[in-house]
Amino acid sequence: MISLVAHSFWAPGCQGGRRSMATIISGIKTSKLVRERLKMEVDKMESHFSGFRPSLVVLQVGDRDDSNLYISSKLKAAAEIGIDAKHVRLPRTATQDELLQSIMSVNENPSVHGLIVQLPLDSVSPINTELITNAVSPEKDVDGLSCINAGKLSRGDLNSCFIPCTPSGCMELIRQTGVSVEGKHAVVIGRSKIVGAPMHDLLLWHHATVTSCHSKTADLPEQVGRADILVVGAGRAEMVRGEWVKQGAVVIDCGINYIPDATKKSSKRVIGDVHYTSANQRAGFITPVPGGVGPMTVAMLMENTVQSARRFLLKMNLS
């Protein structure tokens, strides 16, 4: 495995010695590597199976600016890899039934391998998001958000499910460090459906001893201090302080928090859930924000789409 980590050193004046800072795990470089690998695989699929290409549908209700931005980055990544991605838009006036009908029609279309419904739904009608998420066929649910995929992941059936993209990206970043997960003590902060809860499952089934922390955890600094691998998806700016971090730990920061910054054109900048400058002095490896977990999410969505196509081809070959 090629390591995509950048090493730097810090020489504190008062101590006179050279002290190692954390190795930075680049999500920009790692996601590029994933996308290049996928492109090669898709090229092979295309030549071996007479023009076959993985296909993805992105279903959007409404017209939120942030959703438009996310979708365009997904479409761009798909195009570069050779995935045939289609953006289907429903108006803000679309009803739950209309959205369900669109989902069913993609579910039943054998030439589509992946389907995601862009969240949050921007609709004037009341729509039950849970119902929508679970209407996507589990075999095409490349966001990995349906109950069936969550159930498989949580019970260790990793090979037949789709893993949500952010935790899957975190695992890829941990892999880049070369640190083995098995037998390590991992701590996950947060228990959301898209980050914390599936991250626990993924680390557990890669054989780490895993502690799940959250807003009700009484002794967070102490729990963090025991983590060989720390994954933070709390949604609170810089809540994890550097002095809590175990010396040499792998620190993965899923936080995306905007704070005002007058020096920026946009008047804001993004920071993580970990206080980077202090954590950097104790961690062995650390992801930056931005440029860490963020770029991995789209790459892993592409990975899931190619995986779905791979399963489709396998089924065709077997049948």
Next chain:
Amino acid sequence: MISLVAHSFWAPGCQGGRRSMATIISGIKTSKLVRERLKMEVDKMESHFSGFRPSLVVLQVGDRDDSNLYISSKLKAAAEIGIDAKHVRLPRTATQDELLQSIMSVNENPSVHGLIVQLPLDSVSPINTELITNAVSPEKDVDGLSCINAGKLSRGDLNSCFIPCTPSGCMELIRQTGVSVEGKHAVVIGRSKIVGAPMHDLLLWHHATVTSCHSKTADLPEQVGRADILVVGAGRAEMVRGEWVKQGAVVIDCGINYIPDATKKSSKRVIGDVHYTSANQRAGFITPVPGGVGPMTVAMLMENTVQSARRFLLKMNLS
């Protein structure tokens, strides 16, 4: 809440002082309490809804002695509570398709609220247990073993799922101690689909900080030593030593291990995964084996069946 715990004392000769031993959490008494509560509820259902009774089907393939024993205790508990339980037997020669057909016919029968398939399947034909478990309608899956129910539990949707009976029984025993789970550090040993994995979820969504340990955990004694609440479902006789246990902890032992015992008529006796006599001296509360978690499992199956009937009535009333 009535506490069903028995207190005892131990006076070590050499120290001269009286030292408190753990309070024993009786599964026999707690399960009786649950069954009595359910009987009252079922009586009310019957009088309010003109003879309505919760109904359970137990589907068995083959004729294993241990399965026969388990099933008879389920049927007995159901009869006592007033649940209409039916035992459906398929011969050992039954095929997967025949079993699936039986499941479908119960799924489609609106007068049945709960369906369990007794495992392991005792069949001469190859049958995919996973497929069978997931063929049971999630709305009738009172064993809580389908992917959909596991997914809901793992992501915190506790009110719309069925919780597997053993972890559910453990929670009931923890409740009996009066110790609050929220904010406590819970440690679960084992990650099986029927005990460890759902136990983690259940403790997590009752807001404990939860550590999942298993065969690859490097420092088990240390992890155990940090548990305010310890649930052990490892399947290894007396693997947890008393000296590991945190002073005052709640210790729940799901182990059922048979060891030879010449003094018994059956030449064997059952012991747990925790070394009881030593753990008893450090724990604040402890479940015995037998008479702890064991009797709770059947009681919680009855609880799930009544819950399913409750949901059915609610749906009928709303529609």
